Amino acid sequence: MSFDPVYTARSNILIVGTWPSPKSREQGFFYGHPQNRFWPMLAALMHAPIPETIEQKTRLICDNDLALWDTIESCTITGASDASIRDVVPTDLAWLCRQAPIERIVCNGATAYRLCVQYHHLPGVQVLRLPSTSPANAAWSMERLLEQWGPALTRREEECGEE
Template identity: 30%
Template sequence: MVVKVGLPPVARSDARLFILGSLPGEASLAAKRYYAHPTNQFWRLLGTAIGEELQPLPYEQRLVRLAERRVGLWDVIASAAREGSLDQAIRNAEHNRVEHLLRDFPHLRAIAFNGSTAARIGRALIGKPPPGLQLLDLPSSSAANTRAFVEKAEAWALLAQFLQP
């Protein structure tokens, strides 16, 4: 089984919100871009939450918009053996030091987990959050999560309170 290595974090030092996934899929790793697979609904869900279309923008412009909104992206898994892109296939995971986000980003108000794998691992790594920091579990933006977009968008709408310009 091939070992996949994730992407570095993307964030400004004044980030208020981090969205953590599990481990990028094949398309994202190949493109070296977060949520690059065309069927992944991440950019559409986040755009709906902030009231701004992100999906049509070039990737670099999406990242600029996130920085302006003080949003960071990363993953809970640094590397793992995995065939394909599904979380269920992850083996021998090495974790990112996501607990360091609490120290390195003093303005952090929330960490949102994109999917149940990210939530399970991320919550274990972080432990009890300090006062003033919220941990949010979001339905996965992956096409493998067959929940209706409108249901996902309702859950993702909680992010709006952390994304004010």
């Protein structure tokens, strides 16, 4: 089961993962594993409280002109192992980019990035590979994640047309 995208008509940065983990599917929303650092990291970067409910998580994404989805609509996978992914049916990121002014896609981890560039060709949209927030990526501390993710989730002034 994949999830519908979270976005508004103002969303300009799309965050993508690969495919929902078993814990996420159980909870019915993105990044549901309690040890995943995605929501605490995003809250810290947006100077907001850590969201606990799906409604709070959705609000955090939407209030900051972000969008959230996965690169895969369906696949065969063993547990939560990205390395086991096969039989990929990609999501329609081009459709989402027509619904919102997406300028940048931020990929949560190497596999999300690989799948994004393999299946999604979106001229004019910058695609960035960032370290995974997964608990399996223990080599990356929260501090290092914040340092890498922060610049990717903010628009530079010249991109905003500000002086």
